[in-house]
Amino acid sequence: MKITLKVWRQKNRTTKGEFKTYQHEHVSPDMSFLEMMDVLNTELIKKGEEPIHFDHDCREGICGMCSMYINGHPHGPLQTTTCQLHMRTFKDGETITVEPWRAQAFPVIKDLVVDRSAFDRIQQAGGYVSVNTGGVPDANEIPISKNIADEAFDSAACIGCGACVAACKNSSAMLFVSAKVSQFALLPQGHAERKERAEKMVAQMDAEGFGNCSNTKACEAECPKAISVSNIARLNREYFSAMVSSYKVTVGGGE
Amino acid sequence: MKWLIDLFTSSLGRKLLMALTGLFLISFLVIHCTINAMIFYNDGGTTFSHWGHFMGTNPVIRTLEVGLVAGFLIHIFQGLLLWKRNHQARPVKYSVSKDPKSTWYSRSMGLLGTLLLLFLIMHTSHFWIPNRTHQFTQGEELPLYNMMFEVFSNPWVVFFYVVGCVSLFWHLLHGFASAFQTLGLNHLKYNGIISFIGTAFSIIVPFLFALMPIAVYLKWIN
Amino acid sequence: MKFESKTPEGPLAEKWTKHKFNLKLVNPANKRKYEVIVVGTGLAGASAAASLAELGYNVKAFCFQDSPRRAHSIAAQGGINAAKNYQNDGDSVYRLFYDTIKGGDYRSREANVYRLAEVSVNIIDQCVAQGVPFAREYGGLLANRSFGGAQVSRTFYARGQTGQQLLLGAYSALNRQIANGKVKMYTRTEMLDVVVTDGKARGIITRDLVTGKIEAHSAHAVLLCTGGYGNVFYLSTNAKGSNVTAAWRAHKKGALFANPCFTQIHPTCIPVSGDHQSKLTLMSESLRNDGRVWVPKTAHKGLKAKEAASIPESDRDYFLERKYPSFGNLVPRDVASRNGKMMCDEGRGVGATGLAVFLDFADAIKRVGRDVISAKYGNLFDMYKQITGDDPYEMPMMIFPAVHYTMGGLWVDYNLMTSVPGLYALGEANYSDHGANRLGASALMQGLADGYFVIPYTIGDYLAHLGWNDKVGTDHPAFKEAIDGVNAKISKLLSIKGKKTVDELHRELGLTLWEHCGMSRNEEGLKAAKKKIQELRADFWQNVNVLGGSNELNMELEKAGRVADFMELGELMVDDALNRKESCGCHFREESQTPEGEALRIDSDYAFSSAWEYKGENQPEELHKEELHFENVKLTQRSYK
Numbered sequence A: 001m002k003i004t005l006k007v008w009r010q011k012n013r014t015t016k017g018e019f020k021t022y023q024h025e026h027v028s029p030d031m032s033f034l035e036m037m038d039v040l041n042t043e044l045i046k047k048g049e050e051p052i053h054f055d056h057d058c059r060e061g062i063c064g065m066c067s068m069y070i071n072g073h074p075h076g077p078l079q080t081t082t083c084q085l086h087m088r089t090f091k092d093g094e095t096i097t098v099e100p101w102r103a104q105a106f107p108v109i110k111d112l113v114v115d116r117s118a119f120d121r122i123q124q125a126g127g128y129v130s131v132n133t134g135g136v137p138d139a140n141e142i143p144i145s146k147n148i149a150d151e152a153f154d155s156a157a158c159i160g161c162g163a164c165v166a167a168c169k170n171s172s173a174m175l176f177v178s179a180k181v182s183q184f185a186l187l188p189q190g191h192a193e194r195k196e197r198a199e200k201m202v203a204q205m206d207a208e209g210f211g212n213c214s215n216t217k218a219c220e221a222e223c224p225k226a227i228s229v230s231n232i233a234r235l236n237r238e239y240f241s242a243m244v245s246s247y248k249v250t251v252g253g254g255e
Numbered sequence B: 001m002k003w004l005i006d007l008f009t010s011s012l013g014r015k016l017l018m019a020l021t022g023l024f025l026i027s028f029l030v031i032h033c034t035i036n037a038m039i040f041y042n043d044g045g046t047t048f049s050h051w052g053h054f055m056g057t058n059p060v061i062r063t064l065e066v067g068l069v070a071g072f073l074i075h076i077f078q079g080l081l082l083w084k085r086n087h088q089a090r091p092v093k094y095s096v097s098k099d100p101k102s103t104w105y106s107r108s109m110g111l112l113g114t115l116l117l118l119f120l121i122m123h124t125s126h127f128w129i130p131n132r133t134h135q136f137t138q139g140e141e142l143p144l145y146n147m148m149f150e151v152f153s154n155p156w157v158v159f160f161y162v163v164g165c166v167s168l169f170w171h172l173l174h175g176f177a178s179a180f181q182t183l184g185l186n187h188l189k190y191n192g193i194i195s196f197i198g199t200a201f202s203i204i205v206p207f208l209f210a211l212m213p214i215a216v217y218l219k220w221i222n
Numbered sequence C: 001m002k003f004e005s006k007t008p009e010g011p012l013a014e015k016w017t018k019h020k021f022n023l024k025l026v027n028p029a030n031k032r033k034y035e036v037i038v039v040g041t042g043l044a045g046a047s048a049a050a051s052l053a054e055l056g057y058n059v060k061a062f063c064f065q066d067s068p069r070r071a072h073s074i075a076a077q078g079g080i081n082a083a084k085n086y087q088n089d090g091d092s093v094y095r096l097f098y099d100t101i102k103g104g105d106y107r108s109r110e111a112n113v114y115r116l117a118e119v120s121v122n123i124i125d126q127c128v129a130q131g132v133p134f135a136r137e138y139g140g141l142l143a144n145r146s147f148g149g150a151q152v153s154r155t156f157y158a159r160g161q162t163g164q165q166l167l168l169g170a171y172s173a174l175n176r177q178i179a180n181g182k183v184k185m186y187t188r189t190e191m192l193d194v195v196v197t198d199g200k201a202r203g204i205i206t207r208d209l210v211t212g213k214i215e216a217h218s219a220h221a222v223l224l225c226t227g228g229y230g231n232v233f234y235l236s237t238n239a240k241g242s243n244v245t246a247a248w249r250a251h252k253k254g255a256l257f258a259n260p261c262f263t264q265i266h267p268t269c270i271p272v273s274g275d276h277q278s279k280l281t282l283m284s285e286s287l288r289n290d291g292r293v294w295v296p297k298t299a300h301k302g303l304k305a306k307e308a309a310s311i312p313e314s315d316r317d318y319f320l321e322r323k324y325p326s327f328g329n330l331v332p333r334d335v336a337s338r339n340g341k342m343m344c345d346e347g348r349g350v351g352a353t354g355l356a357v358f359l360d361f362a363d364a365i366k367r368v369g370r371d372v373i374s375a376k377y378g379n380l381f382d383m384y385k386q387i388t389g390d391d392p393y394e395m396p397m398m399i400f401p402a403v404h405y406t407m408g409g410l411w412v413d414y415n416l417m418t419s420v421p422g423l424y425a426l427g428e429a430n431y432s433d434h435g436a437n438r439l440g441a442s443a444l445m446q447g448l449a450d451g452y453f454v455i456p457y458t459i460g461d462y463l464a465h466l467g468w469n470d471k472v473g474t475d476h477p478a479f480k481e482a483i484d485g486v487n488a489k490i491s492k493l494l495s496i497k498g499k500k501t502v503d504e505l506h507r508e509l510g511l512t513l514w515e516h517c518g519m520s521r522n523e524e525g526l527k528a529a530k531k532k533i534q535e536l537r538a539d540f541w542q543n544v545n546v547l548g549g550s551n552e553l554n555m556e557l558e559k560a561g562r563v564a565d566f567m568e569l570g571e572l573m574v575d576d577a578l579n580r581k582e583s584c585g586c587h588f589r590e591e592s593q594t595p596e597g598e599a600l601r602i603d604s605d606y607a608f609s610s611a612w613e614y615k616g617e618n619q620p621e622e623l624h625k626e627e628l629h630f631e632n633v634k635l636t637q638r639s640y641k
């Protein structure tokens, strides 16, 4: 296969970027998208040009590191991760445009690499159950109905890739945040801190400069792990009920 | 009270305001539409005027009307603010946006809302503002039924009313279900019925509204 | 060099309890006076960093990914073992211990393995308390499955994403401590050297991968939780970033490297599709519970999966079932891998390259129905289809063995301390518990055992003896010297500007190792490999081309540094394999087989762990042996017939 690639190149956070066009003559339909980029990079190095930087690690669709906006879709046209997208999805001779995730809260570091540490800070604000190592009850002392456990798992399956933010016209992080809040809201282990968790995580999300959800559901449609927007509804419930009933209100996120 | 301010200045709180005012405005639409539909009795405006008079003079309704105006203002103000913030959340736009996986109208609530705002300005300056002004200054209502014939005799006005109703249709088609989602009312058992009622509502109400100027213009009513 | 295992005396089952009692404690009020560096935030690192911070120590944690949540542990699929005996099927701490030591072909320390089995039960409790959504039965209690050929059901799992859920649990505990200010997290930061003065580890040198800034960090102790080095083979199931750099640089600063040649080859991976292949994808071992492995009885060159149905039953060779009637398709990984390779060597392999065997679900689908199979393996089937374009519901999968896990690693004593005082190694980075072969679902167990339940006790003993005043600041000349060394290496890499890319050289190294130090090894091949690797290394330092600068995000530079270390490690792996003239576990020396072609262990000569000492640039390393004493288990030849 032959393809034309239009790729966003940007030296660093502060310099302005631009698209560069590459003709890629050595594409096999069996290649993954990232392998196609590897081959292109090898050619670039041979020509003395700096290779295109992109994030990746597991190449199995689970670490959430890969993050390319391909032809108008985060992770490309299929509902999967960039690393699991294969070239057989594209047509011979096609022009493919590759951009980084675009959001105020995800500044570009270089080429297609963006800074997603905002997600970590949101988790740090309350995405945990406060238990120390040791001194916990036997695992089977907390029975959890299979349905609830399954639903909590569905929420917990989020890989933190940020495609939801990239897909959302408002760059909202609601799907990501709601997935985490949901996991703990569903499981009894999370109940003790349920209210503060919702309050603090939302406050941090707001402080990071993500946009507001307007329920277009683009996130759900593009999420490689099919995280459902019903999580967002749950987050709304959790947050509102926390805000009107919590004992001590400690909101206001920060860096 | 800080918590209340925190709540309503948070992203979710602002959305909550949008949803609550939105649903309130929807309930207003039901009443507005029902009363206006009285013109289809074609009884020379007797029923219509009876109810119009009731709405315009009943103290409870008049008090609620203040809430209604506030509801409109909050809905509009928050809507514009959210639109601005959402715009800022993506300073550099994508260069390609091909066949997105969401409906165009869900992405265009700001645009549809702006069209509705323009319509609203036109509509209130046709009826509500002159009427209330007259009430305040002269102490009596204007003959709304007759005014309607006058206003809708202009084809351009009719056209803009129909455009307004079409915008309302799309706005409601997303807004109705969206409000429930924002309030956290999303449950497999009820999602079907919410979406059914939402769609039915978004079709019926704007259709009836649109029919009014058309019917008057085409003299189906006299 | 003097090194002792510090294995406590006494009966096996009491060793750990007694040892914990004998360890010195740090006064709670004094813990905050100590600083601990944790490199790596996978299961081992995140659990250690969080637990130590909870105790009151000040922790600095490092990872090279953009978030601790993305460590390679995230990719583990199958599950985690624990001797809970929730299924009432005869499991016990002793049985888990026994299975693990036998599975490792008697090349690990009894006391360590017993402790692992002992604390395994606490791990599950801990993870559940954190909100890890393990699979459950309808009654609400935890579900288990039998995994990797175990005779009991002791594996806890979270669909096919157990590693992800466990890591997210540890990550959440870590996040809590970051928010508390007890852990300072450095992401996109790579450790490039350990600083040692007066024989003690005092800190590390790091590179900020975004700005390129080289920094020094000092502490009272350093924990390396940096994962395995399977990527030395270029193609493996490991994440692309997994590397040996941290462990290797520690090795060069005096830490012994143990059993480097023990690499696990996993039997069920998706075969290579072409030269562009960048990594191999594991198909969970659990597939062998229902899938049947076969090749045609006679060679069919280029047989496609679509055409498999055309081979009649009578012409199929279900070779695992034939050779190992009692274990069948569930034989341990090393046995399954080796047999798969043998079939391909005989020319009976399938697929375009002939380097694959079939894993067939047709019988299982007929027996229990498509829905049941889809409920069990749906996501794996989808993933397989996504990658290969073939639908496993309609035709057999094609699988081939791939490098998966490294049992070797930094040598550690019973306290998880390397031979450099104050320098610890946890998780896959150490060599401790799996001997010559790791059983399925036990790496997650080991990583979390090390981090949650071993290091919090053992580190206190070292720190209490050390005292908080015994700390060296980053202004010490040793730090400066280490920084200079790191800078010199980076400048050198950037200055070569040769003709080959890092990947090309890495691929060659990988092929050489796979060929000669992979599933089966012999003296001649290993010697050839040694020579080849030396040449490659020389070629690397003359011919590599690394573009870009050092003061920016430069992924080629990162890769180059890692591959440079792989080149050195590769040679040591070959040395280790050459030295061990027996077959054991994953290490199959063709010279040492039973008449039936099975691995033959030689306990009289090789019941030791090899621990290699670095002797300087281009010097042969010195072998030390830690003799293994088995007081509780009888050494038997593994048999799965």
Ligand SMILES: Cc1cc2nc3c(=O)[nH]c(=O)nc-3n(C[C@H](O)[C@H](O)[C@H](O)COP(=O)(O)OP(=O)(O)OC[C@H]3O[C@@H](n4cnc5c(N)ncnc54)[C@H](O)[C@@H]3O)c2cc1C
Pocket (backbone or CB within 6 Å): C039, C040, C041, C042, C043, C044, C045, C062, C063, C064, C065, C068, C071, C072, C073, C074, C075, C076, C077, C078, C079, C080, C162, C163, C189, C190, C191, C192, C225, C226, C227, C228, C237, C238, C239, C242, C243, C245, C246, C282, C404, C405, C426, C427, C428, C429, C440, C441, C442, C443, C444, C445, C447
């Ligand atoms: C596909 C696959 C499936 C698996 N399935 C299972 C399973 O089902 N059950 C099971 O028990 N085991 C399984 N394993 C094995 C298991 O996942 C790993 O052995 C285990 O997760 C290793 O954990 P770790 O914490 O030691 O290291 P890792 O998770 O590899 O973490 C290494 C950490 O070190 C950091 N690091 C490395 N080098 C540096 C450096 N120089 N500077 C700074 N930071 C550095 C990384 O950023 C990372 O945070 C599987 C492995 C693979 C490949």
Ligand code: SF4
Pocket (backbone or CB within 6 Å): A157, A158, A159, A160, A161, A162, A163, A164, A165, A175, A176, A179, A222, A223, A224, A225, A226, A227
């Ligand atoms: S919700 Fe989906 S798209 Fe968003 S971060 Fe999680 S996995 Fe990615």
Ligand code: FES
Pocket (backbone or CB within 6 Å): A055, A056, A057, A058, A059, A060, A061, A062, A063, A064, A065, A066, A081, A082, A083, A084
């Ligand atoms: S590289 Fe890990 S999800 Fe794509």
